[in-house]
Structures are given as structure tokens and as C-alpha cells.
Amino acid sequence: MVELKEYQRSEVPNWCSGCGNFSILAGVKKALSELNIEPHNIVLVSGVGCFAKLPYWIKAYGFVGLHGRSLPVAQGIKLANPKLTVIAFGGDGDGYGEGGNHFIHACRRNLNVCYFVHNNGVFGLTTGQYSPTSEKGRKSKSSPLGTLEKPLNPLTLAISAGATFVARAYAGDFKQLVELMTQAIQHTQQGKGFAVVDILQPCVSFGKNYEYYQKRVYYLGTEHDATNKIKALEKALESGEKLGCGVIYEEP
Amino acid sequence: MDSFGLRIGGEAGWGIATGADLIAKACIKLGYNVFSTKDYASQIKGGHNYHTIRVSQGSVNADVNQVDLLLALDKETLLRHQSAVSATGIVLYDARTIIEDKDSRYLSIPLAKIEASLKEKNIHNSVFAGAALKVMGISFEVLAELIKQEFSHKPALQDMLLKSARAGYDSVDAIKDKTLIQNKVITNPDFISGNDAITLGALKSKITFHAQYPMTPVSGILHNLAQEAIKNKELVVIQPEDEIAVINMALGASYAGARAMVATSGGGFSLMAESLGLAGMTEIPLVVIEGQRPGPATGLPTKTEQGDLKFVLFAGQGEFPRVVIAPATIEEGYTETKRAFYLAEKYQLPVIVLIDKHLAESYKTVDLIEEEKKFEFDYSKRINIITDIKDAQLNPDGMFKRYAGGNLYRTLPGTPNGIFTCAGDEHDEVGEITEDAETRIAMVQRRMNKLKLILSELPPPQLMGEKDAELMVVSWGGNQGAIVEAINLLKEEGKKVNFLSLRYLCPFQTVEIKSILSKSEKLLLIENNATGQLGELIAEKTGIIITDRLLRYDGNTFTVDEIYDELKKRI
Numbered sequence: 001m002v003e004l005k006e007y008q009r010s011e012v013p014n015w016c017s018g019c020g021n022f023s024i025l026a027g028v029k030k031a032l033s034e035l036n037i038e039p040h041n042i043v044l045v046s047g048v049g050c051f052a053k054l055p056y057w058i059k060a061y062g063f064v065g066l067h068g069r070s071l072p073v074a075q076g077i078k079l080a081n082p083k084l085t086v087i088a089f090g091g092d093g094d095g096y097g098e099g100g101n102h103f104i105h106a107c108r109r110n111l112n113v114c115y116f117v118h119n120n121g122v123f124g125l126t127t128g129q130y131s132p133t134s135e136k137g138r139k140s141k142s143s144p145l146g147t148l149e150k151p152l153n154p155l156t157l158a159i160s161a162g163a164t165f166v167a168r169a170y171a172g173d174f175k176q177l178v179e180l181m182t183q184a185i186q187h188t189q190q191g192k193g194f195a196v197v198d199i200l201q202p203c204v205s206f207g208k209n210y211e212y213y214q215k216r217v218y219y220l221g222t223e224h225d226a227t228n229k230i231k232a233l234e235k236a237l238e239s240g241e242k243l244g245c246g247v248i249y250e251e252p
Numbered sequence: 253m254d255s256f257g258l259r260i261g262g263e264a265g266w267g268i269a270t271g272a273d274l275i276a277k278a279c280i281k282l283g284y285n286v287f288s289t290k291d292y293a294s295q296i297k298g299g300h301n302y303h304t305i306r307v308s309q310g311s312v313n314a315d316v317n318q319v320d321l322l323l324a325l326d327k328e329t330l331l332r333h334q335s336a337v338s339a340t341g342i343v344l345y346d347a348r349t350i351i352e353d354k355d356s357r358y359l360s361i362p363l364a365k366i367e368a369s370l371k372e373k374n375i376h377n378s379v380f381a382g383a384a385l386k387v388m389g390i391s392f393e394v395l396a397e398l399i400k401q402e403f404s405h406k407p408a409l410q411d412m413l414l415k416s417a418r419a420g421y422d423s424v425d426a427i428k429d430k431t432l433i434q435n436k437v438i439t440n441p442d443f444i445s446g447n448d449a450i451t452l453g454a455l456k457s458k459i460t461f462h463a464q465y466p467m468t469p470v471s472g473i474l475h476n477l478a479q480e481a482i483k484n485k486e487l488v489v490i491q492p493e494d495e496i497a498v499i500n501m502a503l504g505a506s507y508a509g510a511r512a513m514v515a516t517s518g519g520g521f522s523l524m525a526e527s528l529g530l531a532g533m534t535e536i537p538l539v540v541i542e543g544q545r546p547g548p549a550t551g552l553p554t555k556t557e558q559g560d561l562k563f564v565l566f567a568g569q570g571e572f573p574r575v576v577i578a579p580a581t582i583e584e585g586y587t588e589t590k591r592a593f594y595l596a597e598k599y600q601l602p603v604i605v606l607i608d609k610h611l612a613e614s615y616k617t618v619d620l621i622e623e624e625k626k627f628e629f630d631y632s633k634r635i636n637i638i639t640d641i642k643d644a645q646l647n648p649d650g651m652f653k654r655y656a657g658g659n660l661y662r663t664l665p666g667t668p669n670g671i672f673t674c675a676g677d678e679h680d681e682v683g684e685i686t687e688d689a690e691t692r693i694a695m696v697q698r699r700m701n702k703l704k705l706i707l708s709e710l711p712p713p714q715l716m717g718e719k720d721a722e723l724m725v726v727s728w729g730g731n732q733g734a735i736v737e738a739i740n741l742l743k744e745e746g747k748k749v750n751f752l753s754l755r756y757l758c759p760f761q762t763v764e765i766k767s768i769l770s771k772s773e774k775l776l777l778i779e780n781n782a783t784g785q786l787g788e789l790i791a792e793k794t795g796i797i798i799t800d801r802l803l804r805y806d807g808n809t810f811t812v813d814e815i816y817d818e819l820k821k822r823i
Contacts, residue, residue: 011684038668039671056685060671061671072496076501076503077504079488079505102497
């Protein structure tokens with residue numbers, strides 16, 4: 001097994017104290033370690049946003065590119081060297097806004113790449129403007145009277161566009177987060193296609209706090225048939241008051 | 253005859269390109285050089301299409317306005333092009349077309365009768381091709397052999413083409429002074445377009461990754477490479493969702509070890525601008541083909557222009573190194589693409605090969621064996637990629653100091669001990685994000701210093717023609733063909749004009765170019781754009797302002813006739 005310390009770098013992350021990104025960073029290391037993937041065989045690709053600094057703080061090959069563009073870069077890497085474990089990271093602004101087109105087509109294309117999206121419903125690095133997943137009516141510096149747009153549903157979008165693995169995780173539950181990341185990486189290792197994990201992430205400075213999510217997050221039980229696309233879409237359409245986490249859809 | 257020009261025109265969808273191709277290849281079989289251009293509207297059916305084919309003993313690289321033979325498959329072709337037929341020329345037209353002022357140059361083709369007797373429709377192209385070869389005095393066997401060769405996989409079509417071409421051939425008489433004499437100047441030529449030349453250059457450079465979104469005038473490169481990838485297992489070709497994905501995929505692939513290229517026109521290049529800077533910042537090799545067409549916005553999508561020079565020189569926020577090369581001929585498309593792959597891999601930066609529709613989609617006979625000698629490199633070798641990392645190259649965390657000092661070595665993901673971060677943020681020697689001012693200065697200097705190194709590797713600019721000329725022409729790209737030919741015509745009249753044709757536009761060879769320009773009293777700038785972009789670049793770099801400018805921006809390329817007339821006015 002590759003020990004956790006092998007992924008260690010001496011720089012300290014500069015995220016806000018209590019940020020959901022810490023557990024996502026730790027979760028990535030834990031999942032990679034448990035799957036015994038050596039640092040030099042991993043490429044972590046990100047874009048721009050608080051989340052996007054993640055590759056700077058883990059010892060593995062990293063590519064910190066442009067806002068919204070982690071998916072095309074990750075797919076290019078995988079096409080050039082299929083032996084590498086390639087994980088792309090996105091944010092809700094970065095991946096669902098700026099990179100929305102790439103997201104749809106990566107789902108259709110189904111290359112063996114993971115996509116972990118740090119979804120906190122707010123632009124953190126630019127100080128709190130509303131994002132594509134902010135709830136309708138959200139007030140912010142850029143929407144003083146509240147937003148007029150409905151939030152984007154990344155789960156239904158990913159399923160309908162053809163992604164073969166779609167899951168929702170919560171950054172506040174480390175154990176389940178690692179489990180879902182592990183399953184996503186395994187899905188790509190087995191050559192089954194594109195694996196999306198939308199990660200609900202508290203933003204302690206501008207977004208929703210842990211308490212908000214604790215009240216709403218629950219885990220899908222064995223009664224949920226993730227191989228049934230219609231059932232998966234029904235689950236993905238659940239209202240914002242209930243946030244079902246786990247594997248929503250996996251193509252049989 | 254030494255040289256012969258013909259034009260074939262008709263509606264899109266009539267197979268004008270096939271007709272033109274048969275005529276061109278028949279002339280090539282006789283040993284002639286051929287240069288062929290096509291002009292078409294942005295629609296698939298209907299709309300006026302025409303090809304101009306020049307057949308010559310010597311090498312030709314340019315379009316002409318005046319032709320010796322016009323094949324008018326419809327009335328529109330007659331109306332548009334009959335004034336371009338020379339006094340001793342011939343016009344072949346469909347007998348059904350009513351012409352008021354025809355003279356002895358006009359020969360009708362009984363197309364309706366031929367269609368009726370063969371019980372076929374839409375055979376304009378082969379009937380006219382057959383008739384054209386008869387007029388040119390070429391034996392029908394040359395055409396028959398060609399049709400058998402080119403359509404061997406489609407027997408029914410082959411049979412129909414043979415019959416209809418024969419009927420066309422028999423419908424007219426040969427004309428004595430138009431006869432082409434068998435000429436063995438060239439023996440085994442390739443007949444290729446600029447897009448083909450770039451494709452072949454990329455394949456010679458052992459390209460392994462090509463991404464492209466379709467766009468005129470460079471879609472031919474995508475089609476060529478997609479076909480090639482069927483048998484070439486080392487090559488990945490992909491058509492992503494947009495040009496932003498195109499360039500970012502190519503950067504990911506190149507970073508992971510592929511030899512990568514993208515191709516687009518100005519519109520797609522606009523979408524790539526930010527990522528071009530990412531290539532410069534992260535120091536990833538990338539070859540970018542930019543085939544210009546007239547903008548702005550959608551502009552004239554199937555026409556030609558040189559309007560993107562300044563755009564490719566400056567596209568992208570911030571300052572980063574790039575190379576911009578503008579081939580001047582179809583052959584140079586081959587050579588300069590090879591050079592682009594070499595420079596990109598060695599210096600790890602974006603290299604832009606800037607062509608235009610005129611070069612991309614014109615065809616000519618070329619000798620690639622001769623061309624090969626102009627730039628040779630063993631592309632089975634990788635440049636500056638290392639796998640054996642010494643301890644001294646690692647920081648205390650065991651990260652590879654990829655961006656240290658003037659180090660141009662890189663590692664590929666998958667290499668043990670080669671880990672670094674490839675970052676669009678300003679970064680330190682292992683790629684870690686930083687805002688430290690001293691590191692910033694060192695990194696900017698490290699990146700920009702590449703241009704000095706590249707400058708020392710570029711072939712120096714060459715003045716073509718005699719030193720003591722009355723007039724010096726300055727231009728770039730595909731204008732060269734028409735300019736050289738016009739200068740040669742003037743030389744026969746005892747008039748001396750010389751020519752500075754610039755290829756390497758960034759880094760700019762300021763010292764050499766200034767020295768050449770300073771020696772002439774009288775300068776003329778020729779560009780296929782409205783603002784004289786090369787002229788402004790020359791002024792910026794050398795302080796020399798060229799006031800006499802010949803600019804064309806109607807969507808068409810310069811013709812030999814036009815440049816000849818313009819030069820003559822000035823000497």
C-alpha cells in the first residue's frame with residue numbers, strides 16, 4: 001500500500017479555517033492510498049477557484065489550468081497516456097458555469113476520467129457572488145435583490161448526457177466521501193467510463209455552513225436501484241430540502 | 253505552349269472539383285507543373301463555383317486573372333468570366349446557353365444531346381473535361397487511364413465517366429496553337445494542397461495527437477488526419493465540442509507526452525487565445541495552424557485574406573513567448589510545419605503556422621524529396637524529455653525542479669521522481685504557486701529568453717532578385733507566388749525589381765531585416781489586408797515606415813497580372 005505520507009508536500013494549504021476543501025484534499029489522498037496508486041502515476045487537473053489549488057498540496061503530477069477547462073485537459077492527458085489515473089476537479093462556477101459545455105460533452109464521451117466537483121453554491125475566491133448552483137432568490141454582492149435564475153442540477157444533467165457513474169457526496173462526512181471517491185476511481189480503472197462525483201461543500205466564509213447540510217443530507221439505501229436510469233433521474237430530481245447522497249446512477 | 257491557363261465554372265453540386273481534378277492530373281501525366289485554385293460560395297448546392305488551373309513548364313505558385321480556355325458549364329460562368337478570356341483564347345459552353353455577342357472563340361458543346369444519347373444527367377463535369385483535353389491536344393488515352401485509376405473502386409461511375417468524357421472529347425475539334433507538347437520536366441510529382449502539405453509535415457514530424465473543430469479553410473487537415481488515424485495506431489484524432497476544448501485537450505495530451513497539433517481559422521483561434529497563454533506559462537509544446545479567412549466575425553467564410561497577422565502576434569493576456577511562421581508557398585507549408593514541431597518540442601512553447609485560404613486550399617505539383625532537404629531532423633528522437641532524474645534536480649519534498657534557471661528539460665507524468673506541478677498561476681521551480689516578486693522576475697525572464705535562443709536558429713531573411721533594383725517589394729505569405737512571377741516578367745523587359753518575402757514574424761529578425769530594407773530607396777508593401785499589418789510590424793521593429801502600399805481586401809488573392817501592372821506603374 002502507498003502510505004499517506006508519500007503524497008505529502010511541505011506547503012500548507014491557505015484555505016479558510018474550516019473550509020470543506022480540507023476534507024476533499026484529505027479524502028483524495030486517502031482514496032488513492034487505499035487503491036495503492038503511486039504518486040507518479042496520478043495526474044490531478046484543476047481550473048481556477050479556491051478548490052483549484054488542491055493539486056499544489058498533494059505530491060502527484062498536477063495541472064492547474066484555466067477557469068472551467070480542467071475536463072478537456074484531463075481528457076487530453078488520458079488519451080495520450082491511458083495508464084495514468086486522471087482526476088479532474090471543478091467548482092460549481094468553474095465546472096458548471098464556465099466549463100458547462102465541456103461537462104456535457106465529457107459525459108457523452110465517457111473517457112475513463114474522474115470528475116470531482118467542489119459544489120458550494122457560491123463563488124468563494126471572488127468574495128461571494130451567486131453561482132450556477134445557488135438557490136433562486138439568493139442575495140449576494142452581485143444579486144442584491146436575489147437571483148432570478150433557477151439552480152442547475154448537475155446530477156440530472158450528467159445522467160441524461162450519458163455519464164456512466166454519477167454520485168453525490170458530502171464533504172462533511174469523510175468516511176462516505178472517501179468511499180464514493182474510491183468507487184469513482186475504480187469505475188474508471190475498470191474502463192467503464194466517466195465518473196462524476198458532485199461534492200456538497202460548506203463555505204464557511206460566504207456559503208452554507210455545516211449545520212445546513214447536516215439537516216438535509218441522507219444516504220441512499222439498498223432500496224435505491226442505481227442501475228435504473230429512470231429511478232436515478234427521479235432521485236436526482238428530489239427537492240433541495242432532501243439531499244440524497246451515494247451512487248445515484250451507475251451504468252450496468 | 254509554355255504556359256496555359258484555364259477556368260472551369262458552374263453550380264456547386266455539379267462536381268466542378270472532379271472535372272478540374274481530372275484536367276489537372278491529365279496535364280501532370282504529361283509532365284507539366286500545375287497550380288490550381290478554387291473559389292466557392294459558403295453553400296453546398298447551387299451558388300457559383302470555379303477553379304482556375306495553370307499548366308506550366310516552370311514552377312507556378314499564383315493565380316492569374318486572364319485565361320486561355322474557359323469551360324462555362326452554366327450561363328453565370330460566362331457572364332462572370334468571359335471578359336477574362338484572352339484574345340486568342342477559347343470558350344466552351346453548353347449549347348443551350350443563349351449568347352448574344354459570340355465570336356469565333358466560342359465553341360458550343362451539345363450537352364443536352366449527349367445526355368439524351370447516354371441516358372444520363374449531371375455529367376457536365378466529365379463532358380467538359382473531355383472536350384477541354386481535346387482542345388488542348390491531349391490524347392483521350394491519358395484521360396481514360398486517369399479515370400480508370402481514380403475510380404477503380406466505383407465501376408459504375410467509372411464506366412459513366414469514360415462514356416461521357418469520350419462524348420465530350422468527340423464533340424469538339426483540337427485547336428492547333430493550344431496543343432500541349434509532352435514535356436518531361438518533372439517526373440514523379442505530388443499534387444497537393446496547402447492543407448495536404450501541412451498534414452504531411454505533421455506526419456513526417458511523427459504527430460501523435462490532433463484535435464480540431466471543423467472550420468474553413470483548414471478542415472482538410474482534420475479529414476486527412478482522421479483518415480490517417482485508421483491505420484496509424486500512434487495517432488489520436490479527435491473533434492471536440494469547441495475550440496477551447498480543442499486547445500486544452502491538445503495541451504493535456506502534449507503535457508502527457510504526445511506530439512500535438514491543433515488547426516483552426518481566425519474565429520476558432522479567438523476562442524483559443526487564453527489557452528495560448530497557458531501554453532506559454534506552463535511551457536507546453538504545441539503546434540497551432542491558423543488558416544486565415546476574411547473576418548471580422550463570420551466575414552467571408554470561403555474567401556481569402558491576411559487579416560490575422562497582428563492578432564496571432566498578440567493574442568492572449570500578458571507577455572509570453574510564441575513563434576509565428578508564415579509559409580510563402582505550399583511546399584513551405586510542409587517544411588515550416590516540420591520546423592514548428594521541432595521548435596515547439598525543443599523550447600516548449602506555442603508555435604503558430606499562419607497560412608490563408610489561398611495557400612490552404614490551392615493545389616500544386618510539388619517535389620517533396622527536394623523540399624525535404626530544406627529542414628531535416630530525426631523525429632524518432634524526443635527533445636528535452638528526461639526519465640533519469642538526479643537528486644540535485646529535486647527539492648526537499650522530492651519534487652522535480654522543472655522550471656529551474658534556464659533548464660529546458662521536462663518529465664512526463666508517469667516518470668518516478670519527475671513530479672512537478674504544471675501551473676497557469678505564476679509558480680516557482682517545481683511549479684508551486686507563488687506571488688514572490690523575485691521569483692516572478694526570474695520566471696518572466698526564463699520564458700522570454702526562449703525567443704533569443706530561437707532567433708539564433710532561424711534561417712536569415714533572403715532578398716530575392718538583384719541587389720541594384722529600382723524597387724524593392726516587401727510582403728509575406730502566399731503573395732510570394734504572384735510577386736515572383738510578375739518580377740520575372742519585368743526582368744524579361746529589362747526592369748529590375750527585387751523582393752523581401754518574410755516568413756519568421758515572431759521572433760522578428762530586426763537586425764537583418766532593417767539592414768536589407770535600408771539599402772533600398774524605393775519600397776512597396778504588398779499585403780492581402782486593409783491596414784498593412786506587416787508594414788506596421790516593420791515600423792514598430794525597425795523604425796522604417798513604408799508609405800507606398802498595395803493592399804487588397806476584397807476576399808481574393810493577388811493575381812500575377814495585377815501585380816505586374818502595379819509594379820510597372822512604379823518603375
